[in-house]
Amino acid sequence: MARPTMEDVAARAGVSRALVSLVMRGSPKVSDQRRAAVLKAAEELGYSPHAMARSLASRTSHVLGVMVSDLHNAFFAEVVDGLDAVAAEHGFELILNTGGRSPARERRALRSLLSFRPAGLVLLSPVVPTADIGRAAEQTSVVLVARSSRLATVDTVNDDGERGIALAVDHLVSLGHRRIAHLDGGEGSQAAPRRRGYLTAMASHGLTPRVVASEYTDAGGARAVRGLLGDLPTAIVSCNDFNAVGAISALEEAGFRVPRDVSVVGYDNTSLAALRHVSLTTIDQPRNEFGRLAATALLQRVRGERVEPVRHLLHPSLIVRSTTAPPVRPA
Amino acid sequence: MARPTMEDVAARAGVSRALVSLVMRGSPKVSDQRRAAVLKAAEELGYSPHAMARSLASRTSHVLGVMVSDLHNAFFAEVVDGLDAVAAEHGFELILNTGGRSPARERRALRSLLSFRPAGLVLLSPVVPTADIGRAAEQTSVVLVARSSRLATVDTVNDDGERGIALAVDHLVSLGHRRIAHLDGGEGSQAAPRRRGYLTAMASHGLTPRVVASEYTDAGGARAVRGLLGDLPTAIVSCNDFNAVGAISALEEAGFRVPRDVSVVGYDNTSLAALRHVSLTTIDQPRNEFGRLAATALLQRVRGERVEPVRHLLHPSLIVRSTTAPPVRPA
DNA sequence: CTCTATTGTTGGAGCGCTCTAAGGCTGTAG
């Protein structure tokens, strides 16, 4: 498995190593004749440039470091998908890590990524303290996804959770609902803005809010609904799709029909929501776009096109499916 | 962002560059005193070794290349999760690519990964011709996941789809079903062994098989069931979970109840199947284990512990939930 | 036919590290 080097190609093509380098980098200052000879020799030897040696010599990196807090979650997979698309488009490679939602493991993952001297770093919903992020940002460009920060040195990409929930509430209100409860995500990552958005939206319609403690799982949604059965609202805004699906199950088990008796809105527009069996009205977060924007932000910095930090706050959108309808019970 | 080098650390600690190198590699032949001095200097400078320079000089790589045909699919994300766990455990880093299910793009992705001279390559369900894989295997160790191959130079990790479907059929037969249909995955990746497994299992029970053309989507499952309504079997074995969920929707829309009127079994045990709202009886594929085994296979080769190819054929397992029950209609 | 551009090509230094072989120290035996 000893692979050929530039030297080998040069020897075979009867030119110098430097000329091979020029050809490999696609320089225009090489005669067509020599170029062809070099390319032929490279082909015959099965030569391909050594990315690490190249990066070392040129003091530039075509690598983007990505730390995912938890790949298990399909949300992140889609973001990575977007990152990869943009990176590939510009000849960059992704080097990937997971932090396992533990600050210690994330710190280690961070160090490991930095040891590759990446052109930039994408942190997906990291849980490490801001100080660690700041320190990383001294070494390379950093963009934070699904986590906000006031650090002047890092870019951020988030969705506007307040607005997203407001979309859901407005939708329900326009259908005629007035008793709308929110199943809250607790300590979950974007739970706070969503809760805030709910309270603000309800207030703006002059309605009485009702926040019910819950969590980002279907079991959590079911549990929360069971606590609500004595005094059921006509509509529920869940903190995410899983929670919403759990809520629907519990409602149906209790003999209620969705959306006839209770309307339910989710959040995230996971593939789950799109299933005909579920057909959940929900709020879409442009996850792929998160990745694309994050990669783009990094590439801009790499090219020196921008210095000031950028804060992307993406607009979520309402996807109306079959779990919302006008209320039939007295509002 | 000009980061300190070994030279800087050596100067500050008052030792030679080589000594710093020894300390960084954790060599035992360094006096405690010097080691402490070096570590202190490194700490003060915020030094961390340059992974690429290290790899170039040592002619060894601590990088594993991963080509995912489509990260969008949660299946692959879980495999990557398993890969990452084992890689991290052994101080390896993952470098990741997607091939977008196109041979041309995959070939490019492959080349790009190889340019990093990775210690090994993991190909998740690649669509490139075997010849390309063989060529890659000449450059580094290769393990194929979710794609079989007779190449003597590559390791493979797959699940035993025939056996998985047999598990489903046996389960239904033991419940008393005799009219069991299979919704087929067509050209889909593991559809062939699953179909084969169905036919064999039915034959072994002396039952008449009934293969219905379908595909790996919930819409596909629904469509197939609609074609079945005139002569409904008592049980359905779907090619995967999505298909099964679609089938259930169509059955319910037609006024049938699952599992009372028809039992349904999925395949894959996606997170979808586990939802209480779905609670699908299905066949579990140990995806995380796929990743772990793939990484382990590579590491064994890297360490020279093994030369002959290994073929992992993982046993799928039956997960009984709420969509299967004894038939009530005449069998 | 010489002189200056212009274009194409080359050697050499160096990127940050590892690794080998050789060197400096200490302590103990002869």
Place this chain on the structure above:
DNA sequence: CTACAGCCTTAGAGCGCTCCAACAATAGAG
């Protein structure tokens, strides 16, 4: 007091590449 093990430590070459300065070679101008 010299010799010889250790045990630490170091200089130096080299990994595969890029990049710069220098240099041929060809072309156009005077």
